[in-house]
Amino acid sequence: MSTVAVNSKPHYLILDGLRGVAAIMVVVFHIFEAHANSHLDQIINHGYLAVDFFFLLSGFVIGYAYDDRWHKLTLKEFFKRRLIRLQPMVIMGMIIGAVCFYYQDSVLWPQISDVPVWKMLLVMVIGFTLIPLTPSQEIRGWGEMHPLNGPGWSLFFEYIANIMYALFVRKFSKTVLAILVILSGAALVHLALTAPAGDVVGGWSINAEQLKVGFSRMMFPFFGGLLLSRMAKITYIKNAFLWCSLLLIVVLAMPRIGGADNLWLNGIYESVTIICIFPLIVYLGASGTVHGAASTKVCKFFGDISYPIYITHYPLIYIYTAWVANNKVSIQDGAPYAILLLVSAIVIAYACLKLYDEPVRKWLGKKFPNKNKVTV
Structure with a gap:
C-alpha cells in the first residue's frame, strides 16, 4: 500500500507494479465471492x-x-x-461508500433502507478518521468496523503497524526483530x-476474535517485510515483473486446498504462501529492473492505481453482491456486469x-513541507 520516492535511493518500480497486480486480484476475488456459497466453492479463491x-x-x-534516516527524522x-x-484516499473511499x-x-442487508441519512453521514465522518465502529454501532449488519467501505479495516491495522514501527520496532536489532517475526509467524x-x-480470513470487526485475526495477519507480514529489507542482499533477476x-x-x-474435510491443509497452504512465497516474490521483485518505455508505463500504471482501486472498489462490490443476491444471478449471467464493474473500478x-489524490x-506537501524529502 505504499509508494517510495527517496532521493539517492533506487526506486522499486516492480514492487509498485506487483502491488497493482495484487489489487486487481482483490477486485476479481470479490466479484467471484458474490457468486459463491462459501470460499470452499469459490473460483479465484485466495484473493x-x-x-x-x-x-x-x-x-x-x-x-x-526510513531505517537509515531516523538520525534526522x-x-x-x-x-x-x-x-x-x-x-x-481513505476519505475518498468513505465518500464513495x-x-x-x-x-x-x-x-443480504435489509436494514439499509431503515438507516437514517444523518446516521449514515455520521458513520462516514467517523470513517474519515479510521476510528473503528463496534458491531453494535454498525449500519449494514455484517459487523464491519467500517461498514461504508469494508477494506478500511486493513488501513486501520496499517496505521497500527506504522505506529509500532516508529515508536519502538525501528530500534530493534536484527536479532530482536527476527525473534518478533518468528513469534508472529508462529501465531499466524x-x-x-x-x-x-x-x-486467515477476517480482521474487520472490533471484537476479541476478529482483533486476534487482524493482528495475526498484520504482525508477521509487516515486520517480516521490515526484516527482509534489512537482511536481503539484492541481486539481479531477469524478467522479474x-x-x-x-x-x-x-x-x-x-x-481451495483440502475441501471441507481437511481444512488444515488450506491453513498450511496459506501459511506457506504468507511466510515463504510472498517474501520470495518481494525479494525477486526488488531484484528486478524494468527495461523499456512500455514496461515502465505498465508498472507505473499498476502502481499508481493500486492503492486507489483497493480503497475505492468495495462500494461497487456491495452493489454487485446485492444485485446478485436479490436476483440469484449466476456467474455466467453476471459476467458482462462483472467485467463492467472491474473496468469501472x-x-x-x-x-x-489524478483529479483528487495527487493534487x-x-x-x-506544500503546506506541510517534507524536510527530508522522503515520501512513502
Missing part, C-alpha cells in the same frame, strides 16, 4: 491473501525508506508523511491451522488518483 502481501510490501518499503515528520500518503450505500439495499500458523474455516506477477496471480487464484481509481497530496 484475500493480497492484504497479507500488501502488509509485507509495506514493511519492506518502509524499512527501505522526527516522529512528527514520519507520521505526517504517512497521513499525507494514506489519508486522502456513502454515495453508494442506499443502492446496496438487499436480502496457529491461526491458519485452527481457524474454523481453515483460513513477469515471473513475479505470474507467481502472485497463481497463489491468489489457487483453488479501474476508471474510478485512476480518476480519483491533494501535492497541496498538503
